[in-house]
Amino acid sequence: MTWKQVFTSSIGKKLVMGFTGIFLILFLIVHVGLNACIWVPDGGETFNKAAHFMGSMIVPRILEIGLFAGFFLHIIQGYLLTVQNRSKRSVGYAVDYGNRGSKWYSRSMGILGTLILLFLIMHIYHFWTPSRLGGMWNIHELGTVMYNGKEYHDLFNEMRIVFAGNLVIVIVYVLGCISLGYHLAHGFKSAFRTLGVHNNRYFDMIKATGYAFAIIVPLAFAMMPVSYYLGWV
Amino acid sequence: MEHYTMNLNLKVWRQQNAAAKGGFKLYRVENISSEMSFLEMFDVLNEQLIHDGEDPITFDHDCREGICGSCSMYIDGKPHGPWQANTTCQLHMRAFKDGDTIVVEPWRADSFPVIKDLMVDRTAFDRIIQAGGYISVNTGNAVDGNSLPIPKDDADASFAAAMCIGCGACVAACKNSSAMLFVSAKVAHLALLPQGEPERRSRVLNMVAQMDKEGFGACTNTGACEATCPKEISLSNIARLNQEYTLASLTAK
Ligand code: SF4
Numbered sequence: 442m443t444w445k446q447v448f449t450s451s452i453g454k455k456l457v458m459g460f461t462g463i464f465l466i467l468f469l470i471v472h473v474g475l476n477a478c479i480w481v482p483d484g485g486e487t488f489n490k491a492a493h494f495m496g497s498m499i500v501p502r503i504l505e506i507g508l509f510a511g512f513f514l515h516i517i518q519g520y521l522l523t524v525q526n527r528s529k530r531s532v533g534y535a536v537d538y539g540n541r542g543s544k545w546y547s548r549s550m551g552i553l554g555t556l557i558l559l560f561l562i563m564h565i566y567h568f569w570t571p572s573r574l575g576g577m578w579n580i581h582e583l584g585t586v587m588y589n590g591k592e593y594h595d596l597f598n599e600m601r602i603v604f605a606g607n608l609v610i611v612i613v614y615v616l617g618c619i620s621l622g623y624h625l626a627h628g629f630k631s632a633f634r635t636l637g638v639h640n641n642r643y644f645d646m647i648k649a650t651g652y653a654f655a656i657i658v659p660l661a662f663a664m665m666p667v668s669y670y671l672g673w674v
Numbered sequence: 675m676e677h678y679t680m681n682l683n684l685k686v687w688r689q690q691n692a693a694a695k696g697g698f699k700l701y702r703v704e705n706i707s708s709e710m711s712f713l714e715m716f717d718v719l720n721e722q723l724i725h726d727g728e729d730p731i732t733f734d735h736d737c738r739e740g741i742c743g744s745c746s747m748y749i750d751g752k753p754h755g756p757w758q759a760n761t762t763c764q765l766h767m768r769a770f771k772d773g774d775t776i777v778v779e780p781w782r783a784d785s786f787p788v789i790k791d792l793m794v795d796r797t798a799f800d801r802i803i804q805a806g807g808y809i810s811v812n813t814g815n816a817v818d819g820n821s822l823p824i825p826k827d828d829a830d831a832s833f834a835a836a837m838c839i840g841c842g843a844c845v846a847a848c849k850n851s852s853a854m855l856f857v858s859a860k861v862a863h864l865a866l867l868p869q870g871e872p873e874r875r876s877r878v879l880n881m882v883a884q885m886d887k888e889g890f891g892a893c894t895n896t897g898a899c900e901a902t903c904p905k906e907i908s909l910s911n912i913a914r915l916n917q918e919y920t921l922a923s924l925t926a927k
């Protein structure tokens with residue numbers, strides 16, 4: 442059996458989705474944890490320092506490359522699977538089984554994923570490009586602040602620029618978070634199923650964690666633009 | 675439940691053969707007893723069609739007692755009709771009311787091509803079984819069944835998986851036309867028993883390879899198969915299949 446056979450089999454493809462999915466879930470934990478620092482009432486100092494740490498240390502930078510690879514694999518494989526699976530039934534049904542047999546979001550991972558991808562492109566443009574590539578090729582540069590005589594990127598203020606007074610952007614971000622929530626509501630537990638968790642004692646735990654995760658993390662993310670918009674930070 | 679009779683409108687998929695383009699035809703059946711099974715209602719309709727000199731509707735059936743898995747009708751958007759844990763032959767007309775319109779379609783999946791009308795070709799399942807759904811035993815005297823100790827829980831789980839009657843409703847219900855519930859039931863059934871141990875790895879690899887070759891889709895764990903399965907085969911069998919496959923494929927030579 443070759444590696445190609447393993448990873449091009451139906452289960453192998455799902456393994457790729459599951460592994461990259463869990464990797465991206467781990468990333469979300471780091472991301473939401475760091476960003477929650479915006480609520481530390483010190484004018485963004487903790488947050489800017491945390492962001493600086495992630496941007497300047499070698500380990501997070503290497504992980505960042507892994508992150509892009511993870512996103513890439515998850516997206517490409519996801520689209521391939523969706524297209525291939527759809528092609529297996531050339532004549533459809535007149536009456537659909539629909540929500541009687543499964544949850545709508547479990548059948549809509551491709552669409553939810555696409556919404557998240559569109560959101561992601563905008564999100565990268567808002568924050569990642571200015572902080573990593575700002576100054577190059579006319580890309581807008583982040584402002585700076587001084588803490589104890591050292592200069593830092595003022596990402597905290599950048600978020601204010603993007604969100605404060607921009608109702609449309611805030612709504613788009615909240616919609617992106619809702620898509621993420623539904624994607625996770627199915628994806629979290631499905632990933633573990635794919636990796637072979639069949640012991641119900643563990644699976645029940647994973648399922649409960651997955652639902653909690655799918656609510657708490659996107660909610661925390663959604664509260665960030667809302668907080669800026671409403672002037673809470 | 676009180677016995678009653680009903681008149682029904684049926685919208686049935688008619689298709690001459692695999693190559694022909696099919697379509698729905700409307701039929702009316704009258705004085706159908708609530709005690710009849712769904713297939714008996716179709717028998718009445720076919721008698722009527724033969725009487726009128728029309729081509730009767732072709733559909734699969736054999737045991738008519740819910741154990742062979744050959745009956746296959748997609749009724750009002752659900753394989754085997756509205757009841758839970760039930761086959762088409764065991765669906766009774768008391769599930770319907772006078773005046774209902776019932777839509778009946780064949781299983782739809784490119785791996786299950788229509789032979790005629792409501793009958794589809796499910797030999798893909800046979801080929802998957804041939805690829806590994808067996809154990810090898812030496813001929814000679816039959817071994818005493820109790821000579822191999824098997825933990826009760828494993829025996830029960832294996833038996834629950836062995837309940838699968840190979841009807842294909844899981845494929846019909848799945849948006850991906852995936853056969854994973856069927857394959858997982860067959861793999862789990864044998865993987866849980868010591869008799870299945872010698873071929874455990876090659877079995878799962880070969881059966882999954884055959885499943886892919888037959889053109890079934892990849893499972894995305896939506897659970898529609900489990901919800902429609904007449905034998906209530908659990909989705910956790912699919913997780914077991916994934917585990918069996920992962921271990922076997924990563925350790926294969
Ligand atoms: S798993 Fe259930 S639905 Fe699928 S073939 Fe077996 S009995 Fe039929």
Ligand code: FES
Binds near residue numbers: 738740741763
């Ligand atoms: S005819 Fe045998 S299960 Fe329905």
